[in-house]
Amino acid sequence: MATNEPTPTIDFIREIINRDNETGKYGGRVATRFPPEPNGYLHIGHTKSICLNYGIACQYHGTFNLRFDDTNPSKEEQEYVDSIKEDIRWLGADWEDRLYFASDYFEQLYDYAVQLIKKGKAYVCDLSPDEIREYRGTLTEPGRESPYRNRSIEENLDLFERMRQGEFPDGSRVLRAKIDMASGNLNMRDPAIYRIKHAEHHRTGGKWCIYPMYDFTHCLSDSIERITHSICTLEFEDHRPLYDWFLDELGVYHPRQIEFARLNLTYTVMSKRKLLQLVQEGHVSGWDDPRMPTVAGLRRRGYTPEAIRNFATRVGVAKRDSTVDIALLEHCLREDLNLRATRVMAVLRPLKVVIDNYPDGQIEQVEAVNNPEDPGMGTRMIPFSKTIYIEQDDFMEDPPKKFFRLAPGREVRLKHAYYITCADVVKDASGNVVEVHCTYDPASRGGGTPDGREVKGTLHWVSAAQAIPVEIRLYDHLFTKEDPGEDGGDFRTLLNPHSLEVLTGCLAEPSLAEARPGRPYQFLRQGYFCADSGDSRPDHLVFNRTVPLRDSWAKIQKAAK
RNA sequence: UGGGGCGUCGUCAAGCGGUAAGACACAAGCCUUUGGAGCUUGCAUUCGGAGGUUCGAAUCCUCCCGCCCCAGCCA
Numbered sequence: 001m002a003t004n005e006p007t008p009t010i011d012f013i014r015e016i017i018n019r020d021n022e023t024g025k026y027g028g029r030v031a032t033r034f035p036p037e038p039n040g041y042l043h044i045g046h047t048k049s050i051c052l053n054y055g056i057a058c059q060y061h062g063t064f065n066l067r068f069d070d071t072n073p074s075k076e077e078q079e080y081v082d083s084i085k086e087d088i089r090w091l092g093a094d095w096e097d098r099l100y101f102a103s104d105y106f107e108q109l110y111d112y113a114v115q116l117i118k119k120g121k122a123y124v125c126d127l128s129p130d131e132i133r134e135y136r137g138t139l140t141e142p143g144r145e146s147p148y149r150n151r152s153i154e155e156n157l158d159l160f161e162r163m164r165q166g167e168f169p170d171g172s173r174v175l176r177a178k179i180d181m182a183s184g185n186l187n188m189r190d191p192a193i194y195r196i197k198h199a200e201h202h203r204t205g206g207k208w209c210i211y212p213m214y215d216f217t218h219c220l221s222d223s224i225e226r227i228t229h230s231i232c233t234l235e236f237e238d239h240r241p242l243y244d245w246f247l248d249e250l251g252v253y254h255p256r257q258i259e260f261a262r263l264n265l266t267y268t269v270m271s272k273r274k275l276l277q278l279v280q281e282g283h284v285s286g287w288d289d290p291r292m293p294t295v296a297g298l299r300r301r302g303y304t305p306e307a308i309r310n311f312a313t314r315v316g317v318a319k320r321d322s323t324v325d326i327a328l329l330e331h332c333l334r335e336d337l338n339l340r341a342t343r344v345m346a347v348l349r350p351l352k353v354v355i356d357n358y359p360d361g362q363i364e365q366v367e368a369v370n371n372p373e374d375p376g377m378g379t380r381m382i383p384f385s386k387t388i389y390i391e392q393d394d395f396m397e398d399p400p401k402k403f404f405r406l407a408p409g410r411e412v413r414l415k416h417a418y419y420i421t422c423a424d425v426v427k428d429a430s431g432n433v434v435e436v437h438c439t440y441d442p443a444s445r446g447g448g449t450p451d452g453r454e455v456k457g458t459l460h461w462v463s464a465a466q467a468i469p470v471e472i473r474l475y476d477h478l479f480t481k482e483d484p485g486e487d488g489g490d491f492r493t494l495l496n497p498h499s500l501e502v503l504t505g506c507l508a509e510p511s512l513a514e515a516r517p518g519r520p521y522q523f524l525r526q527g528y529f530c531a532d533s534g535d536s537r538p539d540h541l542v543f544n545r546t547v548p549l550r551d552s553w554a555k556i557q558k559a560a561k
Numbered sequence: 562u563g564g565g566g567c568g569u570c571g572u573c574a575a576g577c578g579g580u581a582a583g584a585c586a587c588a589a590g591c592c593u594u595u596g597g598a599g600c601u602u603g604c605a606u607u608c609g610g611a612g613g614u615u616c617g618a619a620u621c622c623u624c625c626c627g628c629c630c631c632a633g634c635c636a
Contacts, residue, residue, distance in 0.1 A: 184563045211634095213634075
């Protein structure tokens with residue numbers, strides 16, 4: 001990752017690593033991993049984990065593995081492994097040549113299971129799923145031991161082998177760890193470690209009909225890869241005794257599992273289930289809808305990897321459940337875009353302005369700075385002429401206090417061009433202003449006058465004849481409530497009906513004809529935009545508003561109400 | 562008395578017995594050829610509550626209160 005990003009503070013995980021390094025627990029070595037299940041798209045919550053794991057690996061000169069946790073063939077697909085790899089790469093985390101799949105370890109995992117059986121620590125159980133649930137007991141009552149719990153090692157070995165050979169139907173038997181049916185921790189009440197699933201696996205095909213469970217697979221995969229610190233989210237905290245149990249019973253290399261609080265964001269949802277529902281029910285156009293908190297959605301919206309990474313380090317790492325204000329994410333975005341976005345002019349809701357004293361048919365080119373934050377980005381020329389368009393919001397016939405824009409008799413600056421003064425308005429039959437007539441001061445070219453007189457407002461504009469038509473999509477938060485998951489109601493009733501507003505008939509300066517996805521622009525006084533990677537074409541440009549500029553005029557208006 | 566975790570500003574989050582960092586948000590002001598950006602200032606006498614230990618407690622002890630997770634042959 002780039003080095004100009006803020007140095008993370010010493011969070012509790014780095015403290016643990018520092019301590020392990022001091023005591024030499026792992027010989028000073030640091031190895032982390034990101035272990036996604038390929039059953040969905042990555043979202044902003046995952047980026048916190050990726051940045052944490054990759055960031056730690058970089059900081060301690062260690063290694064970072066990408067390992068797909070693909071132990072459930074009925075839920076996992078190649079499409080997801082491809083998108084996950086693409087997203088992680090785009091984010092900037094590099095697993096180099098360490099791309100692994102838990103399914104690569106199936107043979108070894110099988111051997112470990114056999115070892116457990118031989119130690120008398122695992123047995124084949126013939127109870128049905130319902131019976132197993134019954135025998136498990138409840139949160140407050142202990143469970144009962146399975147009648148199959150004390151089968152002989154020989155019988156278990158034979159049965160397990162036959163499970164592998166495909167002799168039994170799905171759900172008929174399961175291999176269980178023999179631990180403690182009375183444990184207060186339900187995970188320790190003889191958890192299943194292998195189940196029968198006659199299903200095609202996206203990588204191993206039809207080779208297996210038994211598949212290992214998460215708890216058994218994860219710790220051993222970490223062990224096989226010599227991971228030192230296995231970082232996961234809070235809900236796995238009470239799986240840790242089990243993680244440790246398998247490793248201890250098998251006497252193998254033992255990584256340390258550490259849990260941290262997952263990321264929650266206001267005005268959005270993060271669960272895979274809900275995200276999938278939004279896609280399947282058509283509330284959004286797909287996983288990469290620019291309103292989605294998915295990495296694909298954020299990318300299409302115009303977010304940059306730098307902004308996301310910066311955000312990830314600024315939210316910190318701790319164990320307390322928390323919901324970060326989405327304003328922080330947007331702040332990180334603006335902070336990054338402000339430095340790199342090319343400033344251009346586009347009018348979202350055009351209002352025609354005729355400059356009466358400007359020569360008919362004359363077109364001149366005015367020079368515009370591409371980015372005041374970075375003079376190195378140079379300048380460009382923009383056409384100016386007698387008929388231009390400004391923003392409807394920038395004119396008011398009867399302006400309130402503190403309105404610094406155009407109004408009858410008022411003089412304003414056209415950015416990069418001239419001062420104009422409003423002389424007259426033209427209205428339609430229903431009284432709407434459809435055209436404004438102005439005069440300009442030829443001495444104000446470039447935006448200043450010899451007499452040094454000041455104007456309060458500066459407007460963006462486009463020249464009518466040269467402007468190009470574009471479609472602009474404005475986005476707002478997907479939900480109307482800070483926490484759409486609150487009090488168990490149907491989160492779909494909280495969808496923001498105005499999360500997408502499509503504007504057609506927008507006009508942009510000619511240079512935007514060259515706009516391509518992935519390149520950030522600031523539409524002056526409006527916000528940051530990018531060409532839409534899905535729908536923008538050279539003959540039909542479509543721009544997404546990545547995030548609006550902060551708008552203090554909007555605040556004044558709001559305060560006035 | 563099922564087990565596991567967590568409670569510091571509106572939201573994140575430092576703090577690790579020596580007298581509450583920082584960020585976002587918010588507010589006021591300056592500046593400005595983007596009402597953008599930038600700059601300045603303000604914003605927890607108090608750390609879930611009550612006791613206790615101590616010269617001194619957000620930090621240690623006790624009790625209480627609140628919130629989150631766990632009863633998939635999901636991860």
